[in-house]
Amino acid sequence: MFSQAEVASEKKIKALYVTGGGYHDFKEQKKILPEGVSKLINIEWTIWHHDNAEKLKAALSVKGWESPYDVIVYNICHAREKDAEYIKNLVNVHKDGGKPMVAIHCTMHSYHWGVNGGKKSTNDKEWNKLLGAVSNSHGLKGPAIKVTALNTKHESFKPATIEWNTPKGELYTIHKIYPSATVLANGNNGRSEQPVVWVNQYGKANVFATTIGHHNETMQTDEYLQMIADGIVWAAHAAKV
Numbered sequence: 001m002f003s004q005a006e007v008a009s010e011k012k013i014k015a016l017y018v019t020g021g022g023y024h025d026f027k028e029q030k031k032i033l034p035e036g037v038s039k040l041i042n043i044e045w046t047i048w049h050h051d052n053a054e055k056l057k058a059a060l061s062v063k064g065w066e067s068p069y070d071v072i073v074y075n076i077c078h079a080r081e082k083d084a085e086y087i088k089n090l091v092n093v094h095k096d097g098g099k100p101m102v103a104i105h106c107t108m109h110s111y112h113w114g115v116n117g118g119k120k121s122t123n124d125k126e127w128n129k130l131l132g133a134v135s136n137s138h139g140l141k142g143p144a145i146k147v148t149a150l151n152t153k154h155e156s157f158k159p160a161t162i163e164w165n166t167p168k169g170e171l172y173t174i175h176k177i178y179p180s181a182t183v184l185a186n187g188n189n190g191r192s193e194q195p196v197v198w199v200n201q202y203g204k205a206n207v208f209a210t211t212i213g214h215h216n217e218t219m220q221t222d223e224y225l226q227m228i229a230d231g232i233v234w235a236a237h238a239a240k241v
Contacts, residue, residue, distance in 0.1 A: 021077030132200025
């Protein structure tokens with residue numbers, strides 16, 4: 001956790017928040033998360049909200065779109081993308097270009113249908129390798145998730161308590177964690193226990209990822225906002241922006 005003095009002394013991070021898609025309240029979350037994180041760290045936000053996957057694809061296909069930003073925060077839900085070249089180029093913004101990123105919730109379920117396998121394939125894909133994990137399903141919505149920290153020594157993850165409970169939850173099933181990833185916390189909804197927070201290194205990319213974040217009530221908690229703030233600072237600073 002960062003002190004007020006540390007926050008004040010930090011170079012302002014320029015972050016791009018990329019959001020949109022179905023099944024989630026992205027309209028409200030684009031207010032909750034940037035506003036909440038801004039109270040914790042020195043950060044300047046640009047927000048791209050595209051409900052239409054094709055509009056987002058067009059924006060992320062413009063050469064150099066990522067250049068003005070120190071870190072890209074993805075909170076999207078666009079699974080049915082079949083253009084492998086587009087996905088490869090997007091991954092290479094991070095893998096080859098070294099642009100830090102933070103991946104939230106349904107970002108893990110994006111760009112994984114119809115590429116290198118059938119619908120909801122668990123085969124290796126470039127987006128999965130970038131994220132450090134494979135997931136294509138989740139449990140019931142609603143049950144609170146008990147989050148248990150496994151590694152509090154990593155610079156990206158400094159929770160105030162070893163355990164905390166989300167108000168509501170949607171626990172993603174993790175089919176695979178890549179060797180390049182380090183799991184920082186598990187989550188348990190009373191039916192299943194799964195990794196819920198990790199970091200990954202893919203090429204030059206520093207990635208902080210969490211499957212937590214379906215409900216607005218969870219995003220509004222101090223624990224969640226601090227977790228995302230810490231992940232952003234780590235990802236950006238690890239790249240020495």
